Amino acid sequence: MRGLPPVLITTIVLVAGFAACAMQFPNIASTRVVGNLLTDNAFLGIVAVGMTFVIISGGIDLSVGSVIGFTTVFVALAIERWGVPPLIAFVAILALSAAFGAAMGAVIHVFDLPPFIVTLAGMFLARGASFLLSTESVPITAPVYSTVSDFALRMPGGGRLTAIAIIMLVIVIGGALLLHLTRFGANVYALGGSRATASLMGVAVGKMTVKIYMLSSLLAGIAGIVFSFYTSAGYSLSAVGVELDTIAAVVIGGTLLTGGQGSVIGTFLGVLIQGMIQTYINFDGTLSSWWTKIATGVLLFAFIALQQALVALARRPAAKREGAAT
């Protein structure tokens, strides 16, 4: 499978890290802790799936954190103030965020602008719009919220697999299938290899760009809904900087920041690594939670260096396969 070696390294880091944590705090190795880890990082896992598609295609999406923030405020206001049934509020916000992503993709393609700038504009736009709706935290008291929050599958050992963790796992699996098994997925890799070449080979580059950013924003919308379940509130300052955590998870998961290589599974592992560090810090109790950022920074740096090394290795002619010509 593509991008396997970096994913393998991510797996080793995760397993080794988890083993080290478990040695110091044996309680970490329980389904209870793992269940919480999945729940706490559900929104991050969902949005990271979308970011994986974007980055493999050679782009970047800085707007996802703001879209999550906007979604929580929108959903909270719709349910609590405007009296909209939750389900309809969800459908509306998902349609809105998908349209938002599609618009960004269209701008990127039609005006041939760098995704960095376009999605940066999108980031300010979405964050600004959420302040416009409300500057205060709006608690959500709808019954569906308590129902969903209470729902959980019991795991052996007393752990709880919550609804939002299940949503995340389903999206991760669905994303992996979409990326690896469909023509859409193949085209995402093609775009990341070279837009010009992909276009010459018949890929509809414009349509693909729109769809990819649409997918990313749509998943950010879902992550926003999940986040509102997680906090039972909508707040315009929620998920600030999440786009950067997401990019970190994707890169630690072995996706090439320049595009063309990567996997959803790797991204999922990257999210788990970040969650694991957070969990360790919580267990330790004496460390400042900022150590999560420092550890993530170190890991990120190590992975980028590793990728450069792997790319350099692949370019070396001696490493080329011998073609067996008959």
Add this chain to the structure above:
Amino acid sequence: MQNSLDPAAPLLEVRGISKSFGAVHALQEVDFTLRAGEIHALLGENGAGKSTLIKVVTGVFPRDAGIVRIGGEEIAPRSAKAALAAGIATVYQEVNLLPNLSVAQNLFLDRQPMRFGIVREGEMRRRAKALLADFGLDIDVAAPLGSYSVAIQHVTAIARAVDLSARVLILDEPTASLDRHEVEILFRIMRQLAKRGIGIVFVSHFLDQVYEISHRITVLRNGRLVGERETASLPRLELIRLMLGRELAETTSARASAGEHKAREVCVSFENFGKAGYVAPFNLELRHGEVVGLAGLLGSGRTETARLVFGAERADRGQARVEGAPVRLQSPRDGVRHGFGYCPEERKTEGIVAELTVRENIVLALQAKRGLHRPLSRREQDEIARRYVKMLDIRPADPERPVGLLSGGNQQKVLLARWLATSPRLLVLDEPTRGIDVGAHAEIIRLIRELCDDGLSLLVISSELDEIVTYSDRVVVLRDRAHIEELAGEAIDVGNILAAIAADSVAVALEAHT
């Protein structure tokens, strides 16, 4: 794909194609005929119009005049994609595939076998394997394309093109980065495809390969058709003459006696200088006030020699000496420090900065040499610019005009001025007269002679043998990235240069067959 065509009937007919870029006639009334099942070499020196012809035929450039017919039907593709749909596929030297995707995905991108919206990976691999087996390739099609050699990438590109039902296959310098064994694989595939009735256009500057594989040869020079011959009945010397456009009769030219230069001091010398896989080690001496010409066909190692001499490419063996003292040449900075200047062939991309003014372009190298902490005052800049505009007769004589607005000849003079302002001891000129009109031509040549009368050493690369013969005190002849002969004094004439190029290629051809 069926092929009921008469094998002798033209498959691709190009008639009276013209194409201009501004005032430059890149193609004038060019005809080209490709038969089904034929391998047809398209030859010519740099700037002869080969690439332009290919790009016009495949719709990358719109044409000014002329028609293109395929199988008798007139076509006017507007993009490479449309040309492909009409049955013309091009495989460039830089393979236009995606190295990060698997070989199978590359072969079937956007047309993968599907079931229920899911790519049938197994089926796709099976088909890819079968397709490549036709080309005698048995490789793991699930591995990324980039993990294979350039030869296999080329074959994959060809396989994709043929599978997309191409009838005409254009191979642009396909062998440039292949080794001998890989070239053989490619040639075997080309012969197979020709047998199936596909017409192949083979663009290459490796004459041995042209003789080995092609049935017919079309030669372009300066945007014009100069000949279409059967390969078997075209002697090598005659072919080179067609390409370079010189007759043996018009050889002798008046020239300064080389004797007086022998007495002069050696300015710069290179001993056993070279780089593996780039240019074979060579010895080269340049005396004060001497012009040394580098002659050879395109790809023979002329520009490569110039880049090594200037430090733009790092030599991995040998010793350079300036005024007898050993020096290190690791970068262009080193070159500039030792008083070398280099006017590259790609004036537009490597030389001038089009948006900057004449003055700014002229002081560029001098400022770089002085360093940023010693800026030239505006008064000094104006003074320098005015001096060179006058000395080289740059027109219009306005130092504040952006260089991009000047004609090619005047741009070339600005480049010359840039290096002259640094008072160099050695100046390397790569095709100084390329793409400039005839009047400016003569002037550049006059300048070259004047400059060396002032004691400057010059190393000049040119495809125009007449020119080289006129101004050179010595001529080094290159072939296959090696210096093979040095002509001096009376021995310098076009005939001797041609003979040196051709004789050696025969020797190489013999070597390759034994």
